Amino acid sequence: MLATLFKFKGGVKPASHKDESTQTPIAPAPLPPLLVVPLRQSAGGTPQPLVKPGQKVLKGERIGAPEENFSSAIHAPTSGTVRAIEPRMLPHPSGLSAPCVVLEADGEERWIERVPVDYAAASPDALRDLLRDAGIVGLGGAAFPSHIKLKPGAAGRIGTLIINGAECEPWISCDDMLMRERAEGIVRGAAILRHIVSADRVLVGIEDNKPQAIAALRAAAPAAGIEVVPVPTRYPAGGEKQLIRVLTGIEIPYGRLGTEFGVQCFNVGTAYSAHRAIELGEPLISRIVTLTGNVERPGNVEVPIGTPIDGLLKLVSPKADTDRFIMGGPMMGFTLPRTDLPVTKAANCILAASPALFPPQVPEMPCIRCGACTRACPAELQPHELYWFSRAKNFGKAQEYGIFDCIECGCCAYVCPSNIRLVDYYRFAKTSMRALEREKTASDAARQRFEFRNQREEREKAEKAARLAAKTAAARQAIAGAEKPAAAVPAPAQTAEESAPALPQLDEAKKALIAAAIARAQAQKEGVQPKNIDNLVPEKQAEIREIEARRAKVRELAKTPPEEPV
Amino acid sequence: MNGSPHLHQPVSVQLVMLKVLVALVPGIAAYVWFFGAAILVQIALASAAALAGEAAMLRLRGKPVGLFLADGSALVTAWLIALTFPPIAPWWLTVSATLFAIVVAKHLYGGLGQNPFNPAMVAFAVAIIAFPALMSQWPAVGFTDFAAQLGMIFKSQSPQDAVTMATPLDALRTQLHVPEARATVAGILGSHASFGNIGGKGWEWIALGYLAGGLWLLQQRIITWHVPAAFLATLALIATGFSLASPDRYAGPVFHVVTGGAMLGAFFILTDPVSGATTPRGKLIFAAGVALLVWIIRTFGAYPDGLAFGVLLMNLCVPLIDMGTQPPVFGHKDSKKERKP
Numbered sequence: 001m002l003a004t005l006f007k008f009k010g011g012v013k014p015a016s017h018k019d020e021s022t023q024t025p026i027a028p029a030p031l032p033p034l035l036v037v038p039l040r041q042s043a044g045g046t047p048q049p050l051v052k053p054g055q056k057v058l059k060g061e062r063i064g065a066p067e068e069n070f071s072s073a074i075h076a077p078t079s080g081t082v083r084a085i086e087p088r089m090l091p092h093p094s095g096l097s098a099p100c101v102v103l104e105a106d107g108e109e110r111w112i113e114r115v116p117v118d119y120a121a122a123s124p125d126a127l128r129d130l131l132r133d134a135g136i137v138g139l140g141g142a143a144f145p146s147h148i149k150l151k152p153g154a155a156g157r158i159g160t161l162i163i164n165g166a167e168c169e170p171w172i173s174c175d176d177m178l179m180r181e182r183a184e185g186i187v188r189g190a191a192i193l194r195h196i197v198s199a200d201r202v203l204v205g206i207e208d209n210k211p212q213a214i215a216a217l218r219a220a221a222p223a224a225g226i227e228v229v230p231v232p233t234r235y236p237a238g239g240e241k242q243l244i245r246v247l248t249g250i251e252i253p254y255g256r257l258g259t260e261f262g263v264q265c266f267n268v269g270t271a272y273s274a275h276r277a278i279e280l281g282e283p284l285i286s287r288i289v290t291l292t293g294n295v296e297r298p299g300n301v302e303v304p305i306g307t308p309i310d311g312l313l314k315l316v317s318p319k320a321d322t323d324r325f326i327m328g329g330p331m332m333g334f335t336l337p338r339t340d341l342p343v344t345k346a347a348n349c350i351l352a353a354s355p356a357l358f359p360p361q362v363p364e365m366p367c368i369r370c371g372a373c374t375r376a377c378p379a380e381l382q383p384h385e386l387y388w389f390s391r392a393k394n395f396g397k398a399q400e401y402g403i404f405d406c407i408e409c410g411c412c413a414y415v416c417p418s419n420i421r422l423v424d425y426y427r428f429a430k431t432s433m434r435a436l437e438r439e440k441t442a443s444d445a446a447r448q449r450f451e452f453r454n455q456r457e458e459r460e461k462a463e464k465a466a467r468l469a470a471k472t473a474a475a476r477q478a479i480a481g482a483e484k485p486a487a488a489v490p491a492p493a494q495t496a497e498e499s500a501p502a503l504p505q506l507d508e509a510k511k512a513l514i515a516a517a518i519a520r521a522q523a524q525k526e527g528v529q530p531k532n533i534d535n536l537v538p539e540k541q542a543e544i545r546e547i548e549a550r551r552a553k554v555r556e557l558a559k560t561p562p563e564e565p566v
Numbered sequence: 567m568n569g570s571p572h573l574h575q576p577v578s579v580q581l582v583m584l585k586v587l588v589a590l591v592p593g594i595a596a597y598v599w600f601f602g603a604a605i606l607v608q609i610a611l612a613s614a615a616a617l618a619g620e621a622a623m624l625r626l627r628g629k630p631v632g633l634f635l636a637d638g639s640a641l642v643t644a645w646l647i648a649l650t651f652p653p654i655a656p657w658w659l660t661v662s663a664t665l666f667a668i669v670v671a672k673h674l675y676g677g678l679g680q681n682p683f684n685p686a687m688v689a690f691a692v693a694i695i696a697f698p699a700l701m702s703q704w705p706a707v708g709f710t711d712f713a714a715q716l717g718m719i720f721k722s723q724s725p726q727d728a729v730t731m732a733t734p735l736d737a738l739r740t741q742l743h744v745p746e747a748r749a750t751v752a753g754i755l756g757s758h759a760s761f762g763n764i765g766g767k768g769w770e771w772i773a774l775g776y777l778a779g780g781l782w783l784l785q786q787r788i789i790t791w792h793v794p795a796a797f798l799a800t801l802a803l804i805a806t807g808f809s810l811a812s813p814d815r816y817a818g819p820v821f822h823v824v825t826g827g828a829m830l831g832a833f834f835i836l837t838d839p840v841s842g843a844t845t846p847r848g849k850l851i852f853a854a855g856v857a858l859l860v861w862i863i864r865t866f867g868a869y870p871d872g873l874a875f876g877v878l879l880m881n882l883c884v885p886l887i888d889m890g891t892q893p894p895v896f897g898h899k900d901s902k903k904e905r906k907p
Contacts, residue, residue: 014575253897328570333572335572358573367679368639379895385844410571413571414574
């Protein structure tokens with residue numbers, strides 16, 4: 001049965017350039033002597049290290065524990081010795097540093113004991129925990145922990161499971177090659193995911209420019225009752241929301257998970273690694289990376305996580321005019337700050353760029369509101385409006401016009417005749433808004449603390465006053481009790497005081513306190529000495545003494561009550 | 567910043583403007599065929615004035631002159647001015663109106679992309695208010711004597727009655743406005759020498775030239791269907807309604823659509839992205855509004871054609887139209903309010 005296809009609006013059709021890297025089969029990357037495994041490789045918290053420097057680890061041994069349930073475990077990609085746990089620069093646009101486990105490989109590749117699990121006999125909860133502990137995250141690029149996406153949402157049950165083999169970004173072919181060569185593993189992984197969520201149907205969406213991948217999956221699929229659906233080639237058809245829309249007609253808004261709508265989407269690589277994790281007991285310690293662009297021998301390699309990128313690049317020999325390297329594709333990837341950075345679970349492609357392949361930016365012209373961006377936007381936004389608002393730092397309006405619905409796919413900037421770096425403006429606006437939000441949260445917290453402190457002080461003051469009043473009253477009671485029988489003529493003032501409640505006494509005490517404070521302040525004021533008089537000539541000092549004397553006299557006069565005017 | 571995307575389609579403002587100029591060529595060819603080469607002189611005059619004004623303003627504003635001069639936007643404005651002005655208008659009128667469009671309507675508002683009003687229509691409105699007589703002298707069909715035309719343009723020689731003629735719209739309006747003449751639309755159209763088969767003699771072919779160029783722009787995805795369709799349909803609809811109700815007093819839809827600036831406006835003037843609405847629904851409202859104003863001014867107003875005023879008045883409404891017609895965002899279709907904070 002052929003599923004009815006829906007359309008998503010917008011999108012662009014850049015040249016795909018996938019053939020360059022699909023001519024040779026996936027090759028295993030050589031094991032580097034030193035691997036740098038970042039502890040944080042997925043959304044959520046940073047896993048805590050489970051090893052110490054100097055410790056020997058086996059291949060597949062857990063070296064980072066998932067923090068609560070919102071991150072995913074990290075494993076040793078090979079056997080060897082932990083040399084250090086220290087912050088290292090990550091492949092990130094900002095050159096961010098984060099804790100990494102530095103592992104020296106012993107070359108023996110000694111595995112931990114691998115325990116295959118019969119998924120059909122396991123409960124969904126147990127399988128989700130297994131996936132979390134095997135470090136399974138989305139391999140399409142976002143690296144979102146898969147076990148979280150597999151939790152049933154508000155819709156109750158995930159009816160449709162989508163396996164994303166669209167791979168719409170130009171140049172990247174790691175999913176294509178994986179589907180061609182390991183279709184069976186993908187199908188088995190899909191079956192596991194389907195079992196966890198007990199989905200009615202599984203759809204594998206593949207862009208129709210990958211006939212070999214479609215054929216391979218169709219050949220593998222019937223056994224598991226999985227439907228392979230070719231989708232029209234149009235970037236970003238592989239965007240999760242776009243693919244869900246194309247295959248089911250459902251639109252997932254910003255900030256919501258597919259589970260809430262009864263549909264969920266996983267990358268083919270993720271499905272494959274789920275199969276390895278459950279049925280072979282192998283955690284996620286390697287991935288397929290496309291090495292392509294301005295290189296002599298483009299291709300796909302299976303790389304242990306933590307392998308330095310510069311070592312990989314030697315395999316494909318970048319050409320002489322290569323000026324930078326992009327991690328990811330040309331539409332959404334970012335320029336690597338350096339190449340001695342490790343491959344992470346999110347690294348799907350290393351693209352060598354040259355001025356000839358990716359011409360340098362031309363000067364931006366003003367926006368002429370031509371609307372080309374609007375027609376290209378798959379999120380159905382008005383990119384030119386967002387551009388004006390972002391530029392003017394009118395963030396409120398930008399938010400109102402849906403800037404957070406922007407998936408930063410780059411279609412708008414790709415078609416803009418004025419060459420405006422639109423996505424850069426949106427990133428700026430989003431980052432600024434998030435910073436403002438953080439500041440607001442921080443200042444709210446500070447204000448709350450301040451208010452709480454004020455309240456506490458008020459309360460303590462009141463309590464103190466009450467205690468004091470009680471004490472005074474008790475003391476007076478005692479005094480009165482002792483004195484009354486003996487004293488023949490009690491002082492009238494005392495009687496008055498005794499009959500009055502505690503409060504006026506407190507007032508008296510307060511008045512006394514205030515008077516004392518005023519006196520102290522007065523004394524302090526008088527005690528103020530003239531400053532900067534040390535290095536003056538004797539005449540000047542004499543002058544100052546004279547002035548001071550006059551001042552003292554004035555103060556004395558001020559203290560005495562004013563005389564009656566004559 | 568050097569963020570994604572790292573790819574760019576081979577498009578530029580220059581290419582967009584160039585395509586608009588190319589699309590004007592069929593209409594201009596028909597113009598030359600029926601009214602002689604004077605229009606080419608006007609185009610050259612307006613282009614030179616526009617480029618000079620643009621260069622001077624860019625220099626004054628400290629902008630890169632070469633980069634912006636090459637974008638072609640000044641040329642599009644210049645050509646539209648030349649095509650909406652009478653081809654035998656004196657040179658100084660074309661030049662000063664073009665300079666006004668470039669200097670005041672474009673650069674004083676911030677240059678390319680910032681002008682709220684269509685510069686060519688500003689030029690037309692200013693010229694027709696300041697020099698109504700000069701702006702109403704149109705050559706008769708067949709007056710293609712280039713030397714005489716040059717004399718009018720450069721030496722301000724008064725045109726002979728034989729060589730000028732009221733435009734079809736003007737003729738229709740003036741005669742219908744004289745109550746004692748008891749003229750009917752059919753009578754005027756049948757008798758007057760300036761009327762052709764479906765519109766003005768010659769003008770109807772020029773309009774078809776613009777239509778051809780406009781359809782090519784649509785095919786090239788430089789413009790969308792919304793503006794031309796909404797404009798022409800609304801104009802035709804109103805004209806149909808009134809001419810059915812009172813055929814003697816109101817001209818029919820075909821006449822309205824192929825006469826005056828309607829076709830040029832539909833594909834080349836209303837489609838100016840800078841001063842027009844940008845949302846699909848906004849474009850429909852904008853163009854329908856212009857059509858309504860054009861029909862009202864043509865039928866009841868003091869000016870023969872209402873395109874310039876219609877466009878300028880609707881330009882004023884664009885921010886409001888755009889604000890009120892924002893389409894729903896992906897994933898927010900059935901709960902548009904949810905998105906608004």
